[in-house]
Amino acid sequence: MTFTTRTPRIVAARRLQRRRDRDQTGRFLAEGPQAVREALAAGVVLELFGTGEALTRHGDLALLAPSVSEVDDEALVALTETVQPQGLVAVCEQIDVTLSAALAKGPRLVAVVAEIRDPGNAGTVLRTADAAGADAVIFAGDAVDPYNGKCVRASAGSLFHVDVVRTGLDIVDELRNFGLQTFATSGYGSEDLDSLLDEGALADPTAWIFGSEAHGLPQTLLDAADRQVRVPIYGGAESLNLAAAAAVCLYASARAHR
Amino acid sequence: MTFTTRTPRIVAARRLQRRRDRDQTGRFLAEGPQAVREALAAGVVLELFGTGEALTRHGDLALLAPSVSEVDDEALVALTETVQPQGLVAVCEQIDVTLSAALAKGPRLVAVVAEIRDPGNAGTVLRTADAAGADAVIFAGDAVDPYNGKCVRASAGSLFHVDVVRTGLDIVDELRNFGLQTFATSGYGSEDLDSLLDEGALADPTAWIFGSEAHGLPQTLLDAADRQVRVPIYGGAESLNLAAAAAVCLYASARAHR
Incomplete structure (x- = not known):
């Protein structure tokens, strides 16, 4: 099943573009293969979203994520803020310390x-x-x-x-x-x-x-x-x-x- | 007389936002009081455009320019590329050396x-x-x-x-x-x-x-x-x-x- 902009988990993830929702949930978004790789290495990825093509190309990353879901192009664009999104977005736990x-x-x-x-x-x-x-x-x-x-x-x-x-x-x-x-x-x-x-x-x-x-x-x-x-x-x-x-x-x- | 977007000298100056016109004329635009001040100190200002308010506030700069013309707000916006233009734009001679x-x-x-x-x-x-x-x-x-x-x-x-x-x-x-x-x-x-x-x-x-x-x-x-x-x-x-x-x-x- 491919997630769309109307899938509840996409709707929830998308809200993390707003500070209030990040503060409330203690989560944030990391987009693009480089950031996703670093987030996985840091052990803070809760959920990975990607287009079918990106998940295939970055199969090594998809294997490491605790939860992986395919999204359609429209959902990817909705989750990302860059002009040329690179296919992957991870929902991460905030990592700041006192x-x-x-x-x-x-x-x-x-x-x-x-x-x-x-x-x-x-x-x-x-x-x-x-x-x-x-x-x-x-x-x-x-x-x-x-x-x-x-x-x-x-x-x-x-x-x-x-x-x-x-x-x-x-x-x-x-x-x-x-x-x-x-x-x-x-x-x-x-x-x-x-x-x-x-x-x-x-x-x-x-x-x-x-x-x-x-x-x-x-x-x-x-x-x-x-x-x-x-x-x-x-x-x-x-x-x-x-x-x-x-x-x-x-x-x-x-x-x-x- | 206040220059508008249809005044030929504004039309000509505005073209300097394009590289081709800069290359052809050997001129360029410097916007904002800081850049205009530096351009005047370097002796490369050919013409200074400003809103009435900016020319009053920066009267010291207006005095130093070889030619000064008041422009309306619309012409200023047309000549500048920033979201909050600061009232002054100078047409300058290019200054590169071999x-x-x-x-x-x-x-x-x-x-x-x-x-x-x-x-x-x-x-x-x-x-x-x-x-x-x-x-x-x-x-x-x-x-x-x-x-x-x-x-x-x-x-x-x-x-x-x-x-x-x-x-x-x-x-x-x-x-x-x-x-x-x-x-x-x-x-x-x-x-x-x-x-x-x-x-x-x-x-x-x-x-x-x-x-x-x-x-x-x-x-x-x-x-x-x-x-x-x-x-x-x-x-x-x-x-x-x-x-x-x-x-x-x-x-x-x-x-x-x-």
């Missing part, structure tokens, strides 16, 4: 996205943090839902690799209690990344705190952090975009931690 | 975007290269037109700060002749950025060559370059996105060049 659970593992590199509402930006920082070897990514304050479809896609699977935490803005004390120095990034930071590198300040376990491109970090977080750090601008640009700034900071730490 | 002209200045840091067709990605690399102090950005091969509206916007003014070059793919010999070592980036590069840093290889004048996220660099460029370099991945991510990888590479050079 701040204390993540910190109890003794992470050496943590990224905080504070009040970042753009899902593409948040997902890209998640991907970059994972690439730089970060152990946890903390969505703090009124940040985007990490299970937002665009954030999941921008993370390119990294959502499943690191500890994801959702918490309030009041995080600095707890980070510090767990031995992490806290660097809040700001275009107006009093110290630049080069001076931190020169003094060897990046070798210790570090939490980098990033704010939105439009609004920067809330003043309370800037004040609470150990240091306010800016990425040096050597040329005429006014600033870096968030993805670039996060990459420079996180990779500077990664290299210092080798 | 490869030899750019290299004759003895640049120490150059970014090459090779066959990168995504205007947002190319513009972001332009902005990041400028921030890292690069002297020139080379659009090589079948890359996006640097004057594409989305590329201009993503560059956040950096289009006006660095030497922009449009040329073919066959650039490595000329870069080398001007004393630049050539590092082609690839997820499969035989050397990683850390080993280059460890051996002090970044101190010399360097051209970083970046390809598209989807297709990477053409094999001819990979073969021609002095080294094929990958950004190390410390975690579970498969790769970095282009903006992040370019930021890490260009800032590694910037720091080595201090």
Whole structure:
């Protein structure tokens, strides 16, 4: 039997495109073979939907899923948000952990996205943090839902690799209690990344705190952090975009931690 | 007199949203106060259009433009490509220079975007290269037109700060002749950025060559370059996105060049 847009399980899955329904059910959608593969590896897939063609092509994935259902093209389009959906969508269990659970593992590199509402930006920082070897990514304050479809896609699977935490803005004390120095990034930071590198300040376990491109970090977080750090601008640009700034900071730490 | 969508100069300016017309006229559009300010500072504005309200609010910019015309809201929307246009659009002269002209200045840091067709990605690399102090950005091969509206916007003014070059793919010999070592980036590069840093290889004048996220660099460029370099991945991510990888590479050079 092929599921259609009117099949109750498709109707229910489709509601997961809305934050309210994700929050209520503790579930989210991961689309495309790459994300589905990572979700299966993480053991969080509850149900896999796919077109007949995609399920045949990705038979290895279909074998690993606890429940597999064929859907027609219209149902696939309804479940996905991309212009060219790639045939597979998984309903997954949300995987975030508490701040204390993540910190109890003794992470050496943590990224905080504070009040970042753009899902593409948040997902890209998640991907970059994972690439730089970060152990946890903390969505703090009124940040985007990490299970937002665009954030999941921008993370390119990294959502499943690191500890994801959702918490309030009041995080600095707890980070510090767990031995992490806290660097809040700001275009107006009093110290630049080069001076931190020169003094060897990046070798210790570090939490980098990033704010939105439009609004920067809330003043309370800037004040609470150990240091306010800016990425040096050597040329005429006014600033870096968030993805670039996060990459420079996180990779500077990664290299210092080798 | 307020210009409308039917005013011949608006009709002509609007055509600059198409690459063919930009190529034919050697002109392009820069929209929003920030881009207009940078274009004026670079001395390339031919004509400034704005709503009455925007021309009043940005009177300093209107004073600097060689020709200023008020447009109605409909004409402004027609001239701009953003959802919330910011009231000003400038017709500018294209500013790219030849490869030899750019290299004759003895640049120490150059970014090459090779066959990168995504205007947002190319513009972001332009902005990041400028921030890292690069002297020139080379659009090589079948890359996006640097004057594409989305590329201009993503560059956040950096289009006006660095030497922009449009040329073919066959650039490595000329870069080398001007004393630049050539590092082609690839997820499969035989050397990683850390080993280059460890051996002090970044101190010399360097051209970083970046390809598209989807297709990477053409094999001819990979073969021609002095080294094929990958950004190390410390975690579970498969790769970095282009903006992040370019930021890490260009800032590694910037720091080595201090």
